[in-house]
Amino acid sequence: xxxxxxxxxxxxxxxxxxxxxxxxxxxxxxxxxxxxxxxxxxxxxxxxxxxxxxxxxxxxxxxxxxxxxxxxxxxxxxxxxxxxxxxxxxxxxxxxxxx
Numbered sequence: 001x002x003x004x005x006x007x008x009x010x011x012x013x014x015x016x017x018x019x020x021x022x023x024x025x026x027x028x029x030x031x032x033x034x035x036x037x038x039x040x041x042x043x044x045x046x047x048x049x050x051x052x053x054x055x056x057x058x059x060x061x062x063x064x065x066x067x068x069x070x071x072x073x074x075x076x077x078x079x080x081x082x083x084x085x086x087x088x089x090x091x092x093x094x095x096x097x098x099x
Contacts (some may be wrong), residue, residue: 003086009039010085014076033059040089049093058092 013036037058038048049055065088066075075081 006040006043006086007082009036009043010082014082014085033062036085037062037089037093040086041093044090044093054093054096057096058089061092062088 013033034055037055041047041049062085066072066081066085069075076085
């Protein structure tokens with residue numbers, strides 16, 4: 001139950017991967033994992049990350065595991081995928097020294 005906010009953020013991102021910032025072209029072609037990384041950081045550590053390198057490192061980890069392709073919707077709607085995404089983000093933040 002303690003991870004409900006984080007899992008809801010992951011589920012929402014998987015359904016609506018574009019952020020509100022940037023151009024329409026950017027939104028259409030890019031899943032902004034950095035926004036999700038920031039949300040998880042805030043929920044877990046009580047602050048967003050100021051270090052862009054940490055955000056980009058974690059972003060690359062998740063993007064590598066879940067690339068934007070034609071099967072995106074199927075990939076992220078699988079059973080347990082939200083927990084896996086959350087786990088990758090958390091382990092990336094911890095290994096990058098974000099806490």
